[in-house]
Every structure is written in structure tokens, then in C-alpha cells.
Amino acid sequence: MTPSAKYADLVLPACTQFETWGVTDGWKYGEEVFLAPKIVDPPFETKSDYRICVDLSKKFGVYEQFTEGGRDEKDWVAWFVDEIYRKTRFPDMPPFRKFAASNAGVYTKPVYEPKIALEKFSQNPLEYPLNTPSGKIEIFSVELFKEGQADEIPPVAKYIREWDNPFDEKAEKYPLQAMGHHYNPRVHSTHDNNQWTMNGFPQRVFINPADASKRGINDGDMVRIWNERGAMILKSRITKRIMPGVIDIPQGAWYDPDEKGIDRGGNVNILTSEKWTPFAKGNAQHTIMVDIEKA
Amino acid sequence: MKTYGFYIDTVNCSGCKTCQVACQDKNDLEPGHLWRKIIDIEGGDWKNDNGVFSEYPFAYHVSLACNHCSDPLCVQSCPTQAMHVTDIGAVDIDQDKCIGCGYCTWACPYDAPKLDKRTGRMSKCDLCYDRITKNENPSCVDACPMRALDFGDIEVLKEKYGNTRSIFPLASPELTKPNIIIRPHKNSLKASVRNASIANREEL
Amino acid sequence: MEKYNLALVVFTWLTQASVGLIILRAIYMRRSSAGDDKIYITGRYILLTAFILLVTGLLFSFAHLNYPRHAFNALNNIISSWMSREILAEIILLFILLAWYIINGFTIKKTPQIIMEILAGLSGVALIYLMVRTYMLPSLQGLNTPAFPLSFIITPLLSGSAIIYFFLRKSEPELAIKYKLFFAIIFLFSLINHLIFRAFHHTLGVFNIYSAFYLAALIISVPSLYSTLKNKNVMSDVIFLNLAIICDFLNRVYALTYTNPAL
Ligand code: SF4
Ligand code: SF4
Numbered sequence: 062m063t064p065s066a067k068y069a070d071l072v073l074p075a076c077t078q079f080e081t082w083g084v085t086d087g088w089k090y091g092e093e094v095f096l097a098p099k100i101v102d103p104p105f106e107t108k109s110d111y112r113i114c115v116d117l118s119k120k121f122g123v124y125e126q127f128t129e130g131g132r133d134e135k136d137w138v139a140w141f142v143d144e145i146y147r148k149t150r151f152p153d154m155p156p157f158r159k160f161a162a163s164n165a166g167v168y169t170k171p172v173y174e175p176k177i178a179l180e181k182f183s184q185n186p187l188e189y190p191l192n193t194p195s196g197k198i199e200i201f202s203v204e205l206f207k208e209g210q211a212d213e214i215p216p217v218a219k220y221i222r223e224w225d226n227p228f229d230e231k232a233e234k235y236p237l238q239a240m241g242h243h244y245n246p247r248v249h250s251t252h253d254n255n256q257w258t259m260n261g262f263p264q265r266v267f268i269n270p271a272d273a274s275k276r277g278i279n280d281g282d283m284v285r286i287w288n289e290r291g292a293m294i295l296k297s298r299i300t301k302r303i304m305p306g307v308i309d310i311p312q313g314a315w316y317d318p319d320e321k322g323i324d325r326g327g328n329v330n331i332l333t334s335e336k337w338t339p340f341a342k343g344n345a346q347h348t349i350m351v352d353i354e355k356a
Numbered sequence: 357m358k359t360y361g362f363y364i365d366t367v368n369c370s371g372c373k374t375c376q377v378a379c380q381d382k383n384d385l386e387p388g389h390l391w392r393k394i395i396d397i398e399g400g401d402w403k404n405d406n407g408v409f410s411e412y413p414f415a416y417h418v419s420l421a422c423n424h425c426s427d428p429l430c431v432q433s434c435p436t437q438a439m440h441v442t443d444i445g446a447v448d449i450d451q452d453k454c455i456g457c458g459y460c461t462w463a464c465p466y467d468a469p470k471l472d473k474r475t476g477r478m479s480k481c482d483l484c485y486d487r488i489t490k491n492e493n494p495s496c497v498d499a500c501p502m503r504a505l506d507f508g509d510i511e512v513l514k515e516k517y518g519n520t521r522s523i524f525p526l527a528s529p530e531l532t533k534p535n536i537i538i539r540p541h542k543n544s545l546k547a548s549v550r551n552a553s554i555a556n557r558e559e560l
Numbered sequence: 561m562e563k564y565n566l567a568l569v570v571f572t573w574l575t576q577a578s579v580g581l582i583i584l585r586a587i588y589m590r591r592s593s594a595g596d597d598k599i600y601i602t603g604r605y606i607l608l609t610a611f612i613l614l615v616t617g618l619l620f621s622f623a624h625l626n627y628p629r630h631a632f633n634a635l636n637n638i639i640s641s642w643m644s645r646e647i648l649a650e651i652i653l654l655f656i657l658l659a660w661y662i663i664n665g666f667t668i669k670k671t672p673q674i675i676m677e678i679l680a681g682l683s684g685v686a687l688i689y690l691m692v693r694t695y696m697l698p699s700l701q702g703l704n705t706p707a708f709p710l711s712f713i714i715t716p717l718l719s720g721s722a723i724i725y726f727f728l729r730k731s732e733p734e735l736a737i738k739y740k741l742f743f744a745i746i747f748l749f750s751l752i753n754h755l756i757f758r759a760f761h762h763t764l765g766v767f768n769i770y771s772a773f774y775l776a777a778l779i780i781s782v783p784s785l786y787s788t789l790k791n792k793n794v795m796s797d798v799i800f801l802n803l804a805i806i807c808d809f810l811n812r813v814y815a816l817t818y819t820n821p822a823l
Contacts (some may be wrong), residue, residue: 182434245372256387257380261394261559281558300555301413334554339382429699435643436633453633456626459643465699476626531698 063250064328075110076103082134084141088152092170094146096138096161109134128297173235180260213339224334227306234349235288237308239270243327244311253315253326264327265298267309268353273299278355283347285323286310288349291331293324294356306351312346359426360483361510361535362497363517364419366544368514371396374427377421380423380500389470391481392496393430393560397524399543399552415555416541418523419505421496422447422468422481424464435543437476446483454478465527466534467560513537523553525554568623569812572691573715574617579684580720581610582657584739586677588724594732600668602727607664609723611657618650625706629680642694649687656680662758688712707757711808712755718746718808722801729797740797741790745804746780751778754811770810777803 066072083097108116111134118127125131132140139157147154148289154160154168158284180191190196194203206216215221222228227238243249246258251257266284278284281301285292286308295310301308310329317326332349363434371394379385400413424447431439431447438453439460449460449469454477460469462479472479484494489509492498496504506513520528520538546552554560570660585606594598622628637644660676692709721743751774777800784800 112498257377258373260387261376265557269402298556298558301401302415302555304411305402305404429697432640433643433697435635435637435641435647436630438633453599455633457624457631457643458626459641459694460612461701462695463697466579473625527699535624545629 063254064326071109072112074105074107075113080104080107081109081111082138082140085144088144094142094151094168096142096166096168098161099135111137119312165238174310174342195321208340210339222334224351225344225348229350232350235352236306237287237351237353238311239308239329240307240347241310241312241333244313247311247313250313250315253313258315262311264295264311264314266295266327266353267298267303269303269305269307270299270301272308272353274295276354278353283356284353286332286351286353288332288351290334291324293318293331295325295327308351311322357445358509358537359397359511360424360488360508361513361537362388362421362423363506363508363539364512365502365504365506365517365539366523366541367504369394369417369434369500370502372501374499374501375419375496375505375506378495379481382495383494385479387475389472389479389481390417390553390560391468391470393467394419394556395525395554395560396556397544397552398555399546399550401551414543414546414550414552416540416543418526419496419500420466420526422464422483423466423484423532423536424481424535425531425532426515427531429463429465429532430460430469434460439469440483442485444483444485444488446485447480448482449478449479449480451475463530510535510537524552541545565624565815565816566714567620569816570817571617571621571710572623573809573812574613574620575691576688576712576716577719577723578610578613578657578717579637579653579688580718580784581606581613582677582680582684582720583716584724585610586681588728588735589677591738592732592735593769594760597722598673598731600813602731604661604664606724606727607657607661611654611661614650614654616658620655621647621650642690644688647692648818649683649690653680653683653687656683682717702761705757705760705816707753707760709758710753711750711811711815714750715808715812716745717749718743719805720819721746722805723803737788740801743801743804744785747777747781747807748813750804750808754807754814757811757815769808773803773810775805779808 079100080097080103085094085095085097087095108322113125113134115128118124129291139161142154142157147156148295151170153166153171159163160168174205177183179191182191184195191198193199200217202216205214211255213221213355225231225235225238244262244264247253253264266286266346268284269276273279278297279300280297283294283298284297285294287293294308310332311329312329314327314329316324316328316331318324329349332351334345334348336345336348337343338345373394374391376390377395380387380389382392383391385391395418396415397418398415403410403412424445428439428447430439431441433439436453436455438450438455440448440450442448443526452521456471456477458469458471458478459469461467469480471477484492484496489496493507497507506517514537517537517539520540521536522533523538523540523544526534574649585603588606589599589603592602594602622631625631635644638648647758648653657681658674662679663672663676692712693704696708723745725736725739728739754770754774769776780800780803788797
């Protein structure tokens with residue numbers, strides 16, 4: 062069971078991606094559309110997330126509004142391809158019915174000629190201004206300046222010290238910076254239960270030999286990592302590939318507390334701050350100071 | 357008869373282990389039972405200049421399965437003749453003879469034969485016999501996202517990629533005449549001088 | 561070597577103890593001043609012990625196979641496999657000892673005894689040579705040190721002299737002392753050899769279970785040897801011999817498990 066399922070009062074059987082229709086594009090910058098057709102029927106009682114919501118919407122009496130006239134998963138995918146993609150980023154894309162029937166799976170926007178970034182602007186900035194308040198490339202952003210938090214949202218690009226950093230007084234108590242890099246065997250937390258990939262890349266805390274020897278930690282020792290927010294015990298990997306003064310706990314591992322509430326799964330989130338990043342209001346993942354000791 | 361071999365490009369290999377998992381998938385191996393494994397090498401060190409660290413460490417990866425050597429020590433050492441050279445020149449194990457003594461693993465400088473705990477006998481890379489006889493590449497080769505592996509007649513590979521047969525930490529090719537061609541990572545030259553070592557022993 | 565293979569450690573150790581017994585028995589048969597009958601009986605006991613050790617060793621070697629059902633295949637590759645040869649030599653020695661023991665029961669004439677003695681001695685030495693070859697593989701860097709073959713010579717002499725000492729302790733104390741002194745010397749060699757082995761392996765710290773046992777044995781050896789020379793029978797005797805044997809055994813465990821794997 063996933064840690065979030067353990068927290069849930071009610072667990073609904075959602076089916077996998079292969080058992081329902083879906084579509085995605087190459088995220089923000091890609092020039093592809095990927096179709097994810099339904100390959101098999103959902104087994105047993107499982108339903109797609111959308112179907113679960115539709116059934117709920119019936120109970121709430123908002124079926125018509127929620128489904129916008131009774132659309133199912135496939136209808137939505139068709140609508141998205143025909144009404145959104147074809148009308149905006151991918152005008153030359155075949156209509157959904159043809160695209161799905163061709164079984165191509167992927168549509169790639171054709172490239173007719175090499176593209177140069179900001180081409181027109183660089184030739185004639187007056188006639189083709191950029192989409193910024195000044196129409197120029199802004200080294201000093203007035204908009205950001207208006208946010209009024211120059212310390213945390215500086216209008217010029219500059220180094221900002223983390224909230225938790227090695228230069229504070231607090232660093233005397235927690236002298237090591239911790240980061241959680243994206244780890245090879247997982248996509249965030251997906252595949253943490255995949256034995257094949259996790260066996261190739263076991264969840265470890267990576268420590269530089271200099272920091273390890275100071276604390277008498279040998280490769281493979283169990284190590285307690287803690288700060289004022291939480292603690293975990295994890296096996297160590299001593300490696301020069303991490304900088305002295307920094308430890309690395311790959312992100313995405315499943316939270317697995319023991320009886321004392323100490324995480325054994327190596328979930329870096331128990332050490333992170335809950336303070337949002339000032340501008341994007343995201344989670345501030347890399348502002349962690351910790352100390353470690355042999356467990 | 358052709359002699360098959362692998363090409364291993366340690367310059368492009370990112371150490372992602374896709375090849376390892378593809379092999380496990382194809383051959384239904386349990387987690388931890390590795391016919392192909394990736395050795396992470398690291399060396400060098402950090403230089404502390406009055407609180408400013410400069411970067412000197414280096415790392416590279418070697419993806420290694422059985423090299424189907426021309427002079428296989430495993431075949432020579434196996435007390436039962438279970439370890440043998442097959443009709444396509446691959447080194448393979450006759451499960452009807454193997455006693456699971458593990459002696460081949462000690463003899464092999466590449467640690468290629470592995471005990472299959474389910475059968476109590478040894479097991480190893482068979483060059484994807486079913487695939488190469490259909491003119492397909494072995495699973496690991498086709499799975500590599502960096503195109504860091506290649507497979508084929510060793511003479512053809514030699515012409516294409518040169519004739520480097522070893523890289524730190526692999527044994528001297530004199531020992532078993534392995535059928536691998538290696539594109540050496542630039543840091544492998546430093547490896548012997550700059551105290552390089554295997555960084556992921558627990559994963560091998 | 562990939563895993564901790566205690567079965568193999570016991571196998572090599574018992575087999576070598578058996579070979580050591582056979583060789584040191586030959587000396588006993590010639591040096592003892594007891595009556596012929598007495599010598600014959602003691603000699604027969606020693607022979608039986610050697611046989612039992614060898615059989616037990618062989619049984620342990622089975623324990624190390626992951627698929628013992630095919631065990632007889634192990635003799636398939638005499639042409640090129642040192643392990644096949646080792647097992648063959650082991651079986652030959654086993655039959656020689658068995659035959660010797662039977663012949664010994666029928667006749668006490670000198671000539672057949674000496675023939676069997678020579679046969680057993682030669683195949684015993686051959687067996688030890690083959691054992692060394694089996695483990696000294698070019699790919700196992702950790703075992704390619706002089707300390708490893710040396711330990712295969714030290715163990716037979718050490719365990720052999722200890723067992724014979726226990727046989728003679730009560731009945732022929734004079735000769736027993738000589739065996740004990742010999743044992744003490746070999747123990748020193750074992751200690752030196754352990755240090756040589758360590759010089760090639762830095763994985764273990766300076767002080768650990770191995771060094772602890774060697775140190776203990778070394779300390780206890782002083783009162784033990786002293787009392788032996790004074791012709792007193794004391795506990796330290798037993799302790800010393802046992803400790804020294806344990807040391808040598810641990811040395812073998814160390815050699816076969818802490819060697820660098822091929823990679
Ligand atoms: S790599 Fe090892 S197992 Fe493969 S043929 Fe060579 S010696 Fe044998
Ligand atoms: S799949 Fe390719 S890049 Fe990844 S570890 Fe294997 S050889 Fe290297």
C-alpha cells in the first residue's frame with residue numbers, strides 16, 4: 062500500500078493508464094502529442110478516475126455540468142485534440158478520428174525550416190517587440206520589483222541565500238546541507254515498489270567521505286539523519302560524487318515510519334520546510350539543513 | 357564461424373541500468389539476480405582551498421555481462437563440463453550437468469556466472485540466443501537509451517570501434533580473451549593513477 | 561569469492577588435518593620407544609582418526625553444492641578443471657586409507673604397512689597441491705599471495721601434531737612434548753603467515769576477532785609451554801592447543817571469505 066493510501070479513510074479502485082483513454086503533449090516545450098488509447102478493459106471493479114468522479118457527480122446531481130453533456134474519457138480526448146490542440150499549437154495535426162485510427166500514437170510537429178530564437182526581434186526590435194512590459198529583454202523586471210519583496214523575489218537575477226543555509230547560526234546545530242535529487246529508478250514516487258529498478262538503485266543517503274569519516278560512518282552503515290522537523294534512518298553510501306558538506310537523499314521514496322515515528326523509507330519530505338516558495342508557491346525542496354550520526 | 361561480442365561505450369553510458377533491467381525482464385530474473393550489471397567507477401577527490409571546494413572527482417560506468425571469452429576460464433574450471441561453448445560461440449551452462457558449486461564465478465574475472473537461487477544451479481547471459489538467431493539484437497542492446505551498447509561479429513565491431521579490450525576495473529584481456537570492444541571514457545586513463553574504485557559494490 | 565562459504569572452509573581444513581595426521585603418524589611409528597603392540601594400536605587409532613576426518617570433510621564439501629543431486633558430475637572435467645582433480649585425489653586418498661585400515665587389521669607385517677604409508681603420503685601431498693591450485697585462480701587476486709599456499713602447508717602440520725599430542729599425552733609423555741614443541745613452532749609460523757596475509761588485505765582493521773584469538777593463544781602459550789617443559793599436566797595445555805587450532809581455522813575463514821571478489 063502506498064503511504065497516501067495508508068492515510069486514506071476510503072480507497073477507491075482506480076484503474077491504470079492502460080485501461081482508459083488519455084492524451085498528453087511534450088509538456089511545455091515539446092512539439093509532440095502522445096495518444097494513450099485504452100488497451101484493455103479495467104479489471105474487476107476498477108474504474109478510471111474520471112469515471113469515479115462521473116459516478117459521484119450523478120449522486121451530487123451535477124452530472125450534466127460535470128461531463129458537459131455526457132462525455133466519456135474518449136470523448137474528452139477527442140474534444141481536446143480537435144478543439145484545443147488543432148486550434149492552437151498543432152494546427153496541422155490530423156483530427157482525432159483519423160489520428161486514433163492510424164494507430165500512430167505520436168504526432169510530431171513537422172519542422173520545415175530551422176528556427177532561430179527571437180529571430181524577428183533581433184532583426185527589428187522596434188517593429189517586433191517582445192511580450193514584456195517594456196517590449197525588451199528585461200534585465201531588471203519592473204513587474205517583479207512591484208512585488209515588493211526584493212530579498213526573496215529580486216527583480217534582477219542574483220544569488221539568494223536559502224532560508225536554511227550553512228552560513229546561519231542554525232548551521233552549528235545542523236551543519237550539513239541536504240538535497241533530494243531525482244533518482245534513476247523512480248519517477249518521483251512512482252516505482253518505489255518496483256523491485257527491479259529499486260534493486261539497481263537502492264534508496265541510500267549519499268555522503269562525502271570527508272563528512273563520513275568525521276562522524277565515524279562507514280559505507281553501508283545505518284545513519285540517522287535529523288533536523289528540527291523530523292528524523293529518518295537510512296543506509297549510507299559513501300561517495301566522492303557528492304560535495305563535502307552536502308548529503309543527498311533521493312526524493313520520492315515512500316514514507317515508512319517505525320514505532321518511534323522515525324522514517325525508515327528515506328522520504329526526504331520529512332526534513333523539508335513547509336514554507337512555500339515566495340513566487341511560484343511551490344514546495345521549497347532544497348532548503349534543508351541536517352546533521353547525521355551513525356545509528 | 358562468427359565470434360559474437362559486445363561493444364561497450366563508456367563515454368556515452370549514463371549508468372542508468374536500463375540494459376540491466378531489460379535483461380532481467382527478458383530472462384525473468386529475480387531482483388538482484390544480474391546477468392548484466394553496471395559498475396560505477398569513481399575516483400579523484402575534492403580540493404579544499406580555504407573553505408572553497410574545487411571539483412576533482414570523476415566517475416564513469418561500465419555495463420558488463422558475460423564477454424563470451426575466446427579463452428574462457430569458467431569453461432576450463434567447471435568440474436562438470438556444464439559450462440561449455442555453444443554452437444554459436446556463446447558460453448553457456450548445461451543445467452543437466454551443473455552442481456551449483458559456483459566455481460565458475462570464482463574463475464571468471466568478470467563475475468559473470470550467477471547462482472540462480474530458484475534452481476540451485478548457475479545461470480548466465482546466453483547472448484539472447486532466441487533473439488540473435490532471429491537476427492535481432494540482444495535485449496540489453498536494444499534497450500539502451502544512450503545507444504551505448506552494440507552487438508555483432510567481433511571482427512565487424514573491431515573495424516567499427518577499434519580494439520580496446522579492457523578498462524579499469526576489468527581484468528587484463530590476456531587472461532580470458534574477452535569478446536568485448538570498449539570505448540574508454542577519458543577519465544579511465546586517470547583511473548589507475550587517481551585512486552579510482554568501484555563505487556557501487558553492493559549493487560553488483 | 562562471493563559468499564561466506566563455511567562448508568568449504570571446514571572441508572579444506574578437515575581434509576588437511578587428515579593429511580597432516582598421516583604424515584606425522586609416519587614419524588611417530590619410527591620414533592616411539594613404546595612396545596610394538598602399543599605402537600601398533602596407537603598407529604591404528606591415528607589412522608582411523610585420519611579416515612574419519614577425511615570422510616567428514618568430504619561430507620562438508622557436499623554441503624557447499626547448491627545442487628548436490630548432480631554431485632557425481634564433479635569428476636567430469638579431469639582434463640582441465642583443478643576442482644575435478646582435487647575431488648578425484650580426495651576420493652583416491654579415501655580409498656587408500658580405507659584399504660590401509662583393512663590391511664592393517666589383517667597383518668602387522670612391515671612391508672605392506674610401508675607401501676600403504678608411502679601411497680597415502682604421496683596422494684595426501686598431491687591432494688594438498690591440487691587444493692592450492694583449485695583456489696589460487698588468476699582471477700581471485702586476494703588469494704594470489706604466498707600466504708595462501710603456505711597456510712595449506714601449515715594447517716596439516718598444526719592440526720596433525722595437535723591430535724597426535726592428545727593421543728600421546730598420557731601414554732608417552734616424552735614423545736608428546738616433542739610434538740607439542742613442534743606444534744608451538746608451527747603455530748608461530750601460522751601467526752607470521754596470518755600477518756603476511758594481512759599485509760595483502762587492508763579491508764580489516766588492526767584489531768578484530770582474528771587478532772584477538774591470535775593474541776590470546778600467544779599469551780596462553782607461555783604458561784602452557786613452561787608447564788610442559790616442567791612436565792606438569794595443566795589446563796593451559798588444552799586451552800593453548802585449542803586456541804591455536806581455532807586461530808588457524810579462523811585464518812582459513814579469513815582467507816576464503818575476505819578475499820577480494822573478482823570485481
Ligand atoms: S566473461 Fe566470465 S563467464 Fe563469460 S566466458 Fe569469460 S570467463 Fe566465462
Ligand atoms: S542502458 Fe545504456 S546508458 Fe544505461 S547503463 Fe546500460 S549501457 Fe549505460
